[in-house]
Amino acid sequence: MGSDLFEHRAVISGIGQSEIGREVHRSGLQLTLDAILAAVADAGLTLDDIDGLAMFPGGGAANLPGYANGNLYEVQDALKLTTTWRLGQVEGMSLPFYGPAQAVATGQARHAVIWRTVKEGSAARNAGGRPAYGSTKPVAEGPLAWLLPVGMLSPVVQVAPYAMRYLHDFDVTREQLAWIPITQRAHAARNPDAVYRTPLTLDEYLDARMISSPICLYDCDVPVDGATAIVVSAAETAADLRSPVRIEAMAGVVEGRPSWEQWEDFGRVGHGAADAMWSRTDLRPADVDVAQLYDGFTIEVVWWLEAMGFCGPGEAADFVEGGHRIALDGELPLNTWGGQLSGGRLHAAFGHTAEAVRQLRGEAGDRQVEGVEVAAVTNVGGFEAGASLLTRW
Amino acid sequence: MDATIGIPPAVTDETEAFWTAAGEGRLLVERCASCGAESFPARGICRSCRSRDTAPAEITGPGVVYSYTVNHQRWLPDLEVPFAVVLVEFRGHPGVRVVGRIRGCDPDDVTIGMNVAVGFEPGPGGFAIPSFLPVADGD
Numbered sequence: 001m002g003s004d005l006f007e008h009r010a011v012i013s014g015i016g017q018s019e020i021g022r023e024v025h026r027s028g029l030q031l032t033l034d035a036i037l038a039a040v041a042d043a044g045l046t047l048d049d050i051d052g053l054a055m056f057p058g059g060g061a062a063n064l065p066g067y068a069n070g071n072l073y074e075v076q077d078a079l080k081l082t083t084t085w086r087l088g089q090v091e092g093m094s095l096p097f098y099g100p101a102q103a104v105a106t107g108q109a110r111h112a113v114i115w116r117t118v119k120e121g122s123a124a125r126n127a128g129g130r131p132a133y134g135s136t137k138p139v140a141e142g143p144l145a146w147l148l149p150v151g152m153l154s155p156v157v158q159v160a161p162y163a164m165r166y167l168h169d170f171d172v173t174r175e176q177l178a179w180i181p182i183t184q185r186a187h188a189a190r191n192p193d194a195v196y197r198t199p200l201t202l203d204e205y206l207d208a209r210m211i212s213s214p215i216c217l218y219d220c221d222v223p224v225d226g227a228t229a230i231v232v233s234a235a236e237t238a239a240d241l242r243s244p245v246r247i248e249a250m251a252g253v254v255e256g257r258p259s260w261e262q263w264e265d266f267g268r269v270g271h272g273a274a275d276a277m278w279s280r281t282d283l284r285p286a287d288v289d290v291a292q293l294y295d296g297f298t299i300e301v302v303w304w305l306e307a308m309g310f311c312g313p314g315e316a317a318d319f320v321e322g323g324h325r326i327a328l329d330g331e332l333p334l335n336t337w338g339g340q341l342s343g344g345r346l347h348a349a350f351g352h353t354a355e356a357v358r359q360l361r362g363e364a365g366d367r368q369v370e371g372v373e374v375a376a377v378t379n380v381g382g383f384e385a386g387a388s389l390l391t392r393w
Numbered sequence: 394m395d396a397t398i399g400i401p402p403a404v405t406d407e408t409e410a411f412w413t414a415a416g417e418g419r420l421l422v423e424r425c426a427s428c429g430a431e432s433f434p435a436r437g438i439c440r441s442c443r444s445r446d447t448a449p450a451e452i453t454g455p456g457v458v459y460s461y462t463v464n465h466q467r468w469l470p471d472l473e474v475p476f477a478v479v480l481v482e483f484r485g486h487p488g489v490r491v492v493g494r495i496r497g498c499d500p501d502d503v504t505i506g507m508n509v510a511v512g513f514e515p516g517p518g519g520f521a522i523p524s525f526l527p528v529a530d531g532d
Contacts, residue, residue, distance in 0.1 A: 129467070129468075130466070130468070131468070132400070132468035132469050135400065135468075137400075138400075139400065139401050139402065139403040139518070140400045140401065140402050140403060141403045142403075145402035145403055145404075145405075145408065146402070146492055147492065148399060148400040148402075148517075149399055149400060149401055149402050149516050149517050149518075149520060149522050150396075150399075150478060150492055150493050150494050150516065150522050150523065150524075151396065151464060151472075151476055151478055151494060152464075152478055152492065153399065153400070153464075153468035153469065154466070156466070157462060157464050157466075157478060160464075161459075161461055161462045161478070161480050162460065163462075164460050164461060164462055164505070165459065165505065168460070209465065210463070210465045211464075211465060211466045212462045212463065212464045212466060213462050213463040213465075214462075215462075261480055261490065261492040262490055
């Protein structure tokens with residue numbers, strides 16, 4: 001199917017990451033350059049090959065302290081690059097490689113780099129805790145104007161009522177969903193770059209302080225400092241690349257009301273993107289060997305498992321309980337790097353994409369799953385949703 | 394419980410009527426003169442038939458809690474916690490969901506499906522914010 005799909009004219013050619021930690025004493029620009037240089041080398045390219053640059057999010061779109069780093073102009077200047085394509089993306093980018101893939105598939109660039117650099121770990125430390133959303137601005141604008149004034153001061157609080165409704169509608173318990181953070185922590189223990197690597201027990205999970213019910217501390221991703229860069233290349237350059245990865249199918253769909261408090265049913269948030277993605281491939285959920293599903297919160301993994309068809313609506317709790325199916329040796333190894341819950345909030349599926357590429361190449365070290373041919377990568381930021389399958393070259 | 398610690402709303406042409414009425418204790422949505430459908434928040438266009446002929450209309454409730462959360466985290470210095478936040482819908486008013494605080498009960502006593510009355514309380518920046526009140530079933 002679909003030899004004319006535009007994503008088949010693009011490959012992911014390189015991934016690179018800076019040091020990742022709760023606090024890394026390097027500027028956002030230096031972390032960004034660390035990641036870009038590593039990604040370009042990983043692709044088997046040199047900086048002179050790069051003619052497309054993009055960052056997420058675009059300039060000015062920083063609602064959280066430490067949220068956006070590596071100014072597009074400064075990075076281009078530092079690297080002495082000539083570009084034929086650039087993009088400063090804000091929310092609306094369903095997947096990190098989507099825009100760059102459009103650029104190389106249409107000949108606007110041959111090799112495009114996109115980066116995402118966070119300094120939210122340092123920012124949280126400086127604020128004495130996780131800072132309030134929107135606290136970088138004096139008033140709450142746009143959709144936030146309804147949320148922040150009533151005390152919904154973080155995405156945690158904004159997603160929590162939908163998690164509460166999910167537990168209510170499907171008679172699901174926190175004890176069941178705890179197996180997502182517990183299992184991902186076990187995976188992080190095998191990832192030297194993860195920020196939390198000591199085992200997490202069910203008792204520790206249940207004893208953790210509540211942030212915004214039913215979401216406790218271990219249901220939230222971990223603010224970190226770190227950068228991820230991804231190189232996307234035109235497929236026709238594959239012979240020049242060290243180890244490219246195919247984009248089998250991808251789609252980004254925003255449906256329903258695009259606001260945190262007006263969404264009709266957040267449990268449905270990824271279904272449109274997943275359905276559109278599956279319509280672009282002959283592969284089926286059973287063909288997926290590893291799943292890197294966006295985990296800003298535990299509940300987002302729940303919704304992705306159902307949206308992607310790994311289980312039916314309301315069945316995710318049974319699917320994850322005990323952790324066996326989602327373990328490294330299970331039927332669907334989940335967030336094999338620890339995910340954002342234990343690996344760090346690298347955000348917007350940049351960390352998930354890097355891990356999918358490693359698993360497909362067989363370069364995932366102690367956490368390598370055997371014989372990975374197909375990796376799923378999904379991203380969600382509130383109502384923004386993107387779903388994809390990456391496959392071995 | 395003090396709800397004035399926080400970040401105030403930016404007021405726009407479309408939302409000015411809501412915030413002004415909130416200060417008077419009234420909940421305004423947007424009603425379409427062509428098809429009668431209600432929309433919230435106001436966009437200056439009917440979300441059902443896309444007519445531009447819309448005007449503010451008051452909803453008096455009671456509402457029903459679609460869902461809720463109890464926030465325990467002190468996101469800002471001096472923020473008083475814990476408090477409950479509710480998403481409220483209204484029988485006979487499809488297309489309207491309003492987010493607000495709830496007072497008059499322990500935050501842990503809030504439940505999905507409970508009936509609430511429309512109300513407001515002082516919020517950040519001198520604005521009145523939605524703050525619902527529990528009502529007994531059948532009230």
